[in-house]
Amino acid sequence: MRRILSCLGLLVALSGCASTGEPQRLVREATVGLLPFLERHDARHETLVRRGAPSRRATLVGSETMLDLRQVAVMPDGRSLWLAPDGSGFTFDEGLLVATRGVGNDFMSSDLSQLRALLRSGRDGTAERFHSLLNGEGRIVLRSYVCSVTISGLTAREDCAGLTENFINIYQISPGTGRVLSSRQKAGRGVWQFGPIAAQGAAMPRVKETP
Numbered sequence: 280m281r282r283i284l285s286c287l288g289l290l291v292a293l294s295g296c297a298s299t300g301e302p303q304r305l306v307r308e309a310t311v312g313l314l315p316f317l318e319r320h321d322a323r324h325e326t327l328v329r330r331g332a333p334s335r336r337a338t339l340v341g342s343e344t345m346l347d348l349r350q351v352a353v354m355p356d357g358r359s360l361w362l363a364p365d366g367s368g369f370t371f372d373e374g375l376l377v378a379t380r381g382v383g384n385d386f387m388s389s390d391l392s393q394l395r396a397l398l399r400s401g402r403d404g405t406a407e408r409f410h411s412l413l414n415g416e417g418r419i420v421l422r423s424y425v426c427s428v429t430i431s432g433l434t435a436r437e438d439c440a441g442l443t444e445n446f447i448n449i450y451q452i453s454p455g456t457g458r459v460l461s462s463r464q465k466a467g468r469g470v471w472q473f474g475p476i477a478a479q480g481a482a483m484p485r486v487k488e489t490p
Contacts, residue, residue, distance in 0.1 A: 321366035324349055335361070336474040337369065340463070350476075373398075374450070374459025382467040387411045387419055397428045398435055398450070398457035404428055408439065446470070
């Protein structure tokens with residue numbers, strides 16, 4: 280946010296220094312382009328807050344970005360959909376992040392079935408994970424990773440290696456079920472820290488499966 284504000288201040292200063300109308304117009308257009316990033320807000324999030332939807336905190340590691348996620352719904356397959364105040368979305372399956380929307384280089388979908396099986400059983404092992412990502416050109420690309428999973432007590436570590444990148448995810452898991460309670464997970468262009476779910480006043484609706 281500080282960087283955006285600094286850029287905005289610089290553009291305003293430049294517009295005042297420009298000697299002709301054309302540079303001023305270009306600077307004004309660039310300034311307007313920054314405004315959505317400063318003012319993005321989704322009214323649906325306010326509705327979820329008023330309804331007392333379950334919440335969890337999401338923090339983008341290495342930045343000042345901290346989001347109050349609210350649960351939108353639980354799908355028939357058990358996956359839960361969460362919404363941030365700026366309209367970005369996160370989908371979890373037993374606490375594992377399987378899809379994102381609006382965070383950049385989004386996960387369109389993920390296959391984490393091998394990791395989930397290891398967490399449920401409480402065993403170390405090797406798991407492959409598969410992502411379909413939306414790149415900067417609006418195209419979906421497929422990526423695969425081979426991950427080494429180690430579990431020590433209620434903490435699981437996933438070390439993943441792919442053709443273009445390596446990353447490490449850390450999970451705090453529930454005893455017996457292996458469900459992820461809180462975590463540090465790679466998503467999009469960054470790494471996110473997800474806190475535990477805080478139950479609020481209203482349970483979220485389950486989406487019925489259509490016949």
